[in-house]
Amino acid sequence: MKMEVADSVFQIAMVGETPAKVEVKNLAVYYGRFRALNEIDLTVHEKRITAIIGPSGCGKSTLLRSFNRMNDLTPGCRMEGEIHLDGENILLPSVDVVSVRQRVGMVFQRPNPFPKSIFDNVAYGPRLYGIHHKADLEGIVETSLKASALWNEVKDKLNQSGLSISGGQQQRLCIARALAVEPEVILMDEPASALDPISTLKIEELMQDLKKKYTIVIVTHNMQQAARVSDYTAMMMIDDARAGHLIEFDATNTIFTRPKDKRTEDYVTGRFG
């Protein structure tokens, strides 16, 4: 653990501050009459990895799913407050959800490739946006699979089903699928929790690579993972009304070495949660 924290300190020292990509202002999310999230203020920096940690049920996924309006799909879900993507409030009713989701891609907890060929999985997004020329699609598929470090493993079997490869490969296929529409932000909801340690390591290495081009927000239950991969960490907690709220947000090394909040310290040192 100490080693990893030291690494993280080193990372931050190397990177420096970047402009805000996503700004959450006084966000509240309701499921029916139940308030799931309360008074969230958070800044996600461009081309950095922001981890959201906290005990189960504190609303980490709900917060993440607000960033691309996936919460809209949950019946009875309502959002208040503002989320600015490059300064534009994406919670306004006038905003086109489709274009938000193109700019903010998502990778889910369990690998969920479509029951289609590897090629068609990656080409699904581009086809949605009207790209149908075979040569164009082939180029996009290759670039995306290379960017998700899967190309060498699947280049000879692009016509095979996306379900025929291993779980770790499937998750990287899902990342390639998200990259194919050239998003600006990638949301990852516990992307490695269903994977073995070696596949997890590959995903984590991939994230370091991806952050050169993309802004990444990751929800994780794994504290070491948050310490290893992220530049910033947001710590969430449930308040007395059972609504999730943010208790601390800072550079990852600060959260893991000198947290300001006692609850964060207890949580990251494994004293509860």
Add this chain to the structure above:
Amino acid sequence: MSHFSELMNHNRVTRTRQRKAANTIMITLTGLVTALALVPLFWIIGYVVIRGGKSINLDFFIHLPTPMGVAGGGVLSAIEGTLVVMLLAAIFAIPPGVLAAFYAARYPNTPLGVALRFSTDVLSGIPSIVVGLFGYAVIVVPMKHYSGLAGGAALAVLMLPTIIRTTEEMLKLVPHTLREASLGLGAPEWKTSLSVVFPAAINGILTGFLLALARATGETAPLLMTSLGNERFDIGQIIRSGIQSHLSVFQIIWKIINQPVDSLPLALWKYAQQPYPERVNLAWAVALVLMLFVLIVNITARVWIQNRTQRMKG
């Protein structure tokens, strides 16, 4: 050893013996009953094969029925009629059934979704003769004549609940995460349903179609009141005379479906009650053909679907 554990030990030995005896008795009993339940099945199949096999030859499949007392002849009219009626039933039942199932799977708790589920349950319990009567009143009477069209429509009503329910169940089995993956890429709902959810559920949906078709193939009562039966039904003849009188393709198709048609269950029913041994033999043969028809549809479907599933999984 204490008195208690001595007693326990004694009990354990007798208990074990009792349990083993009970086990043997129950296994024998359930096995016997299972075998008993299989008896009628094999009896029916065996009897139909033996009695019907005698009258089956090539003529049986390629000739129209001969007049009573004239030797030879086949049931070509019934085979063609069954194909026509089943095709019509599939065309009438499958598209609305699938669309309704999509609605029910996506919005199960809306008033319309609840009403749909309730009415499919009710519909699946309606006796088929009532459906036949409905077809008679709604199609035969206004058109003033019996037709294959009316038969297809009646069978479609019978197939509809099965198609809606199986399709709905299959759509619900598609993991929610697949829908989210597609929507997360910015795909609209309809596109997600069409190109992700539907293909993922297609195998089960096709199985539902075939089960519904196979069941409807054997229905007699609705056809009695709608397509009536027609020993002179001959598609080849209709097409030939249509071409001779320069009818368009649509006019020919209309001629085929707009007249009374024969079908296998109708022919079986008709022949079986006639007092001539050769006609009764013909009825047995028809029974065999009907059985084989359903069996072949089922087996090909299953093999085809299995291959598809394997290709999907890679």
